[in-house]
Amino acid sequence: MESNAYQDLTPAEGLSGKQLRHLVWRSLLLQASFNYERMQAAGWLYSILPGLRHIHKNKKDLSTSMKEHMEFFNTHPFLVTFIMGVILAMEQNKEDRNAIRGIKIAMMGPLGGIGDALFYLTLLPITAGIGASLAIEGNIFGPIVFLILFNIIHFGVRFGLMGYGYRMGIKAVAKLKEGTKLVSRAASIVGLTVVGGLIATYVAFNVGYVWKSGEAELAIQTDVLDQIMPGLLPLAYTLLMYWLLKKGRSPITLIVLTVVVGLVGAYFGIL
Amino acid sequence: MLVEALLIALWAGIVGIDLFNGLTHIHRPVVTGLVVGLILGDVTTGLIIGGTLELIWMGMVPLAGAQPPNVVIGGVIGTAFGIIIGQEPTVAVGVAIPFAVAVQGLITLFFTLFSPVMHKADQYALDANYKGIERINYLGLVILFVFYALIAFLPIFLGAEQAATYVESVPQWILDGLSVAGGIMPAIGFAMLLKIMxxxxxxxxxxxxxxxxxxxxxxxxxxxxxxxxxxxxxxxxxxxxxxxxxxxxxxxxxx
Structure with missing residues (x-):
């Protein structure tokens, strides 16, 4: 069985405020290499990379850590600094790698949802609404007021959460020193509960086809599939993907397959 | 027109990056309206069209991976055509939306095509090659910049009508299909998490x-x-x- 501990288990020297602020600037490129296979993974690794290099002087450990931070990652781009802070605190203390992964996944989903609600559904409509109403009058201050209001909060959140997450991570890590196995198990429980919820919430797979016979109409999605189980297709498709991955199929194959499903579905008007 | 088209392309490239990276929101139509207005020498019209487009795009935000019509190209093309053709803001919107939808289809395609690059990134990570990881991220930025700059430049340089015919020649089912596939795509990411955990x-x-x-x-x-x-x-x-x-x-x- 593969070991889940780092080779060098001596806690690393802490990150300075300056180093943390540098990482916040890097987090602006979280989605530079966005793609459907890993989403923000490479950008996430880019954001925390100087921190990891500071923490893992052992090259094997740095390689292990980098490899694992290339795994699928997706969250809200403003709130990501909080996760960065917590995860760097854990890395610094050379926590069990399963625990680090579990915590990372457990946080990314909820923060994604919170971020959408806070920023795209609240902050943006309010500030852009003010800006647009001025602009429509031909007032040049419309865009300026919008940018200032929006970014004071935007950057305040990014910088504030980095420090907060890091300090919280250090404290929590000290408390949870004993029983990393239990922590890692607990993190996996939260992580998998969240993944179960994410599948039902964010995989958009609906059949638009309506079966007609004379007067009778049968909407396949609402009258049949949803009656069997809501979220049936997202779950089934995800499990199919899971099964194909376990069979050794590459994610690229799955992406191509999904594009074909979308095109065929749209061509025949089924999806 | 060449200088103006180039300047607008430059702006589109910059804010195309801002849409996903930086997120200072200079890519919103209300800001683009002002900048494109400055470039084309009609600030007031630019502001008015930008403000109008802003209100239309207000509800269209990238929630959890579902991509709305592309706000960058919508804002840039909409404002530029509105000022050049001298039409009402609502007409500018009519021109902007098909472009924005088509561009979003292309973005979906780009996010798909960029996936194989992740295997290169895996190798860099394994070798602890941090410069390699950084290069991959910068590559993404460069592609986005060139893509948005080109998309904005061509229709403004070639003229509105010419460009509109190209967009309309793409069959609707392809655009729909790409959008459907984009909605299902998160399933692959979740499956990968399941495989790990x-x-x-x-x-x-x-x-x-x-x-x-x-x-x-x-x-x-x-x-x-x-x-x-x-x-x-x-x-x-x-x-x-x-x-x-x-x-x-x-x-x-x-x-």
Missing amino acids: MKTEYIMFFIIGFVLAAYLNLPILAIALIGLAIALYDFYTNKKGSNQGPREEEITDGI
């Missing part, structure tokens, strides 16, 4: 999370809190078991 003893928690979302429509935060509650219960039950007896527990809690 799933063990038989954890299946029950996965089922709980799914049911809470699918049947009860609970938000992800609520589901995470329920997961946390279960995890805490599990944690303290197991901890007690391993510590042999509640007495010691009380003492450690006290310290």
